[in-house]
Amino acid sequence: xxxxxxxxxxxxxxxxxxxxxxxxxxxxxxxxxxxxxxxxxxxxxxxxxxxxxxxxxxxxxxxxxxxxxxxxxxxxxxxxxxxxxxxxxxxxxxxxxxxxxxxxxxxxxxxxxxxxxxxxxxxxxxxxxxxxxxxxxxxxxxxxxxxxxxxxxxxxxxxxxxxxxxxxxxxxxxxxxxxxxxxxxxxxxxxxxxxxxxxxxxxxxxxxxxxxxxxxxxxxxxxxxxxxxxxxxxxxxxxxxxxxxxxxxxxxxxxxxxxxxxxxxxxxxxxxxxxxxxxxxxxxxxxxxxxxxxxxxxxxxxxxxxxxxxxxxxxxxxxxxxxxxxxxxxxxxxxxxxxxxxxxxxxxxxxxxxxxxxxxxxxxxxxxxxxxxxxxxxxxxxxxxxxxxxxxxxxxxxxxxxxxxxxxxxxxxxxxxxxxxxxxxxxxxxxxxxxxxxxxxxxxxxxxxxxxxxxxxxxxxxxx
Amino acid sequence: xxxxxxxxxxxxxxxxxxxxxxxxxxxxxxxxxxxxxxxxxxxxxxxxxxxxxxxxxxxxxxxxxxxxxxxxxxxxxxxxxxxxxxxxxxxxxxxxxxxxxxxxxxxxxxxxxxxxxxxxxxxxxxxxxxxxxxxxxxxxxxxxxxxxxxxxxxxxxxxxxxxxxxxxxxxxxxxxxxxxxxxxxxxxxxxxxxxxxxxxxxxxxxxxxxxxxxxxxxxxxxxxxxxxxxxxxxxxxxxxxxxxxxxxxxxxxxxxxxxxxxxxxxxxxxxxxxxxxxxxxxxxxxxxxxxxxxxx
Numbered sequence: 001x002x003x004x005x006x007x008x009x010x011x012x013x014x015x016x017x018x019x020x021x022x023x024x025x026x027x028x029x030x031x032x033x034x035x036x037x038x039x040x041x042x043x044x045x046x047x048x049x050x051x052x053x054x055x056x057x058x059x060x061x062x063x064x065x066x067x068x069x070x071x072x073x074x075x076x077x078x079x080x081x082x083x084x085x086x087x088x089x090x091x092x093x094x095x096x097x098x099x100x101x102x103x104x105x106x107x108x109x110x111x112x113x114x115x116x117x118x119x120x121x122x123x124x125x126x127x128x129x130x131x132x133x134x135x136x137x138x139x140x141x142x143x144x145x146x147x148x149x150x151x152x153x154x155x156x157x158x159x160x161x162x163x164x165x166x167x168x169x170x171x172x173x174x175x176x177x178x179x180x181x182x183x184x185x186x187x188x189x190x191x192x193x194x195x196x197x198x199x200x201x202x203x204x205x206x207x208x209x210x211x212x213x214x215x216x217x218x219x220x221x222x223x224x225x226x227x228x229x230x231x232x233x234x235x236x237x238x239x240x241x242x243x244x245x246x247x248x249x250x251x252x253x254x255x256x257x258x259x260x261x262x263x264x265x266x267x268x269x270x271x272x273x274x275x276x277x278x279x280x281x282x283x284x285x286x287x288x289x290x291x292x293x294x295x296x297x298x299x300x301x302x303x304x305x306x307x308x309x310x311x312x313x314x315x316x317x318x319x320x321x322x323x324x325x326x327x328x329x330x331x332x333x334x335x336x337x338x339x340x341x342x343x344x345x346x347x348x349x350x351x352x353x354x355x356x357x358x359x360x361x362x363x364x365x366x367x368x369x370x371x372x373x374x375x376x377x378x379x380x381x382x383x384x385x386x387x388x389x390x391x392x393x394x395x396x397x398x399x400x401x402x403x404x405x406x407x408x409x410x411x412x413x414x415x416x417x418x419x420x421x422x423x424x425x426x427x428x429x430x431x432x433x434x435x436x437x438x439x440x441x442x443x444x445x446x447x448x449x450x451x452x453x454x455x456x457x458x459x460x461x462x463x464x
Numbered sequence: 465x466x467x468x469x470x471x472x473x474x475x476x477x478x479x480x481x482x483x484x485x486x487x488x489x490x491x492x493x494x495x496x497x498x499x500x501x502x503x504x505x506x507x508x509x510x511x512x513x514x515x516x517x518x519x520x521x522x523x524x525x526x527x528x529x530x531x532x533x534x535x536x537x538x539x540x541x542x543x544x545x546x547x548x549x550x551x552x553x554x555x556x557x558x559x560x561x562x563x564x565x566x567x568x569x570x571x572x573x574x575x576x577x578x579x580x581x582x583x584x585x586x587x588x589x590x591x592x593x594x595x596x597x598x599x600x601x602x603x604x605x606x607x608x609x610x611x612x613x614x615x616x617x618x619x620x621x622x623x624x625x626x627x628x629x630x631x632x633x634x635x636x637x638x639x640x641x642x643x644x645x646x647x648x649x650x651x652x653x654x655x656x657x658x659x660x661x662x663x664x665x666x667x668x669x670x671x672x673x674x675x676x677x678x679x680x681x682x683x684x685x686x687x688x689x690x691x692x693x694x695x696x697x698x699x700x701x702x703x704x705x706x707x708x709x710x711x712x713x714x715x716x717x718x719x720x721x722x723x724x725x726x727x728x729x730x731x732x733x734x735x736x737x738x739x740x741x742x743x744x745x746x747x748x749x750x751x752x753x754x755x756x757x758x759x760x
Contacts, residue, residue, distance in 0.1 A: 374732070
């Protein structure tokens with residue numbers, strides 16, 4: 001589900017898991033196909049006031065969509081809260097509102113950065129970049145903002161968010177301007193336009209403003225004159241790294257993307273700036289190379305669907321199946337220096353940090369994330385396992401499971417080496433985590449070969 | 465210094481030397497270069513002429529696929545490396561020669577005695593008298609002479625649940641690079657499962673099917689061999705594990721389970737060892753291996 005500032009959408013999809021490792025190799029479980037079974041209509045987001053979500057009303061929407069989709073239950077689900085409603089208290093309210101519904105739900109609040117990333121995944125920009133080994137930039141142009149995500153060979157290399165969108169200007173029935181957003185007003189001032197609210201603006205002035213916005217989108221990802229970008233950058237947004245030389249394929253998603261591709265509409269068909277903005281983008285420099293997005297207005301909700309479905313590496317180990325599922329595990333991220341110490345068998349300092357971290361988070365347990373090493377020797381890994389065992393013994397109460405996640409392939413071996421301790425152990429690999437993230441572990445899939453993992457980034461306060 | 469470092473150094477030295485003589489060539493290590501280079505003397509003009517082909521695939525040449533050639537992080541296969549006239553570029557040609565030499569070394573050298581001692585692996589030899597016979601007579605690499613049979617029995621006098629041993633196969637280098645890290649964790653894992661283990665040893669001039677006589681001689685229920693794979697150009701260190709439940713002479717190949725690609729660039733040796741321990745445990749419980757086992 002995507003619960004945005006103005007709209008709420010639900011999709012149901014089916015994922016096909018397959019062992020892509022082949023008969024002669026170690027298993028490699030991957031999501032090989034994703035089929036969307038049902039797309040809901042676009043609902044207005046139920047709000048109690050400006051920014052608090054009406055959880056019972058939301059629950060009613062979801063219950064109704066379950067019925068319409070003919071779904072009995074789902075295995076996993078995510079609610080991504082975006083835009084102005086992206087506040088921590090909303091996440092808690094929504095989770096509570098949905099509790100007991102058929103399936104395990106995860107609620108995450110997506111700040112402007114995560115929202116950019118999710119839209120880029122949903123529109124197909126990331127997949128395009130991966131398949132063609134190239135650089136793509138997704139522009140999710142919505143009502144309030146444009147979320148930009150740049151991907152290099154399938155990996156995100158930068159995200160940012162600009163206050164450019166279809167509802168930055170709104171018009172009355174006679175074509176008079178009824179609303180001009182602060183950032184649009186700043187732009188007008190910068191380019192010497194005057195658009196008084198209440199009057200019917202000149203078409204040439206509107207086109208000039210739209211062209212300016214379209215140019216700013218281009219400047220965000222291409223070397224340009226710059227400067228004016230700061231006038232429209234969303235608060236709390238990252239800045240993109242300086243544009244690298246070489247070409248870039250733009251992909252457009254979001255509500256305004258439809259206006260880019262469909263020409264000949266009445267400019268005020270939606271009573272806002274979307275059609276004009278879309279036309280300006282079509283006339284601009286990005287359009288020529290653009291790739292038609294797989295999804296436009298639903299990019300964020302589709303991206304949210306993918307977000308629920310990471311898989312661990314396919315050689316995991318765990319002592320008992322009953323340990324799963326585990327929810328909201330804080331990530332204790334081991335620094336490269338601490339990792340080197342652990343590999344050398346030195347654990348005391350890291351254990352203290354771990355203990356402090358547990359106290360700070362008021363958590364019973366936290367998953368220990370470390371990158372690992374690419375091709376460790378047997379003795380090297382045994383020293384690491386011994387150090388980790390000491391660390392867990394020192395920091396965790398007896399009976400708590402020992403949870404380790406590495407990036408490099410080592411989970412089976414680490415699990416095996418930790419097993420003699422007698423403590424319940426879960427060792428997973430193949431994923432990267434970072435400080436301030438939380439992790440949910442689902443029930444193991446494919447005969448216990450892999451574990452579904454959701455890595456959540458919670459925005460801790462309303463930075464907007 | 466690893467062999468890879470050595471290859472890098474030699475390649476660099478030759479390219480540098482040639483660069484002084486013929487100019488134009490950078491002594492770049494690793495990866496491939498964008499510009500055609502490395503041509504000397506009278507051939508240079510021709511190379512320059514073809515150089516325009518390289519220019520044609522400059523980053524902006526294709527709107528949707530600016531880099532049609534996969535980057536080298538994805539594969540070590542020699543694709544999209546360009547050419548100079550009708551031939552490979554000097555650097556690629558040198559690398560090819562070096563990789564070929566490494567592959568030959570892997571197949572023709574012995575596993576060092578020092579390695580076997582360090583890992584306490586006693587050596588027994590198949591009926592092959594030397595490397596040439598081993599390469600030309602696969603049938604002899606599956607059988608043991610009388611004295612080797614006696615030695616195998618002496619090493620493993622008692623029947624066991626699982627017997628793991630190593631064999632050079634077609635790459636001694638693979639065994640040397642991976643068996644030392646793979647074997648100990650594999651044995652740890654099998655012990656944790658409470659299985660009776662045989663004592664590992666090393667078979668010189670051994671083919672996969674040598675496991676059949678070994679099972680007969682030792683009475684092991686499950687046999688697993690860690691064996692060097694036929695080296696490819698660029699992967700001389702890849703090792704496989706072949707496993708079979710109650711192998712018998714003449715058994716079909718479909719009865720064996722295999723895990724391949726155990727090396728630094730594939731599945732790391734330690735992780736593979738831990739995975740194999742679990743797999744062998746399951747094979748022991750299921751009392752079957754190969755296709756029958758995979759089909760449940």
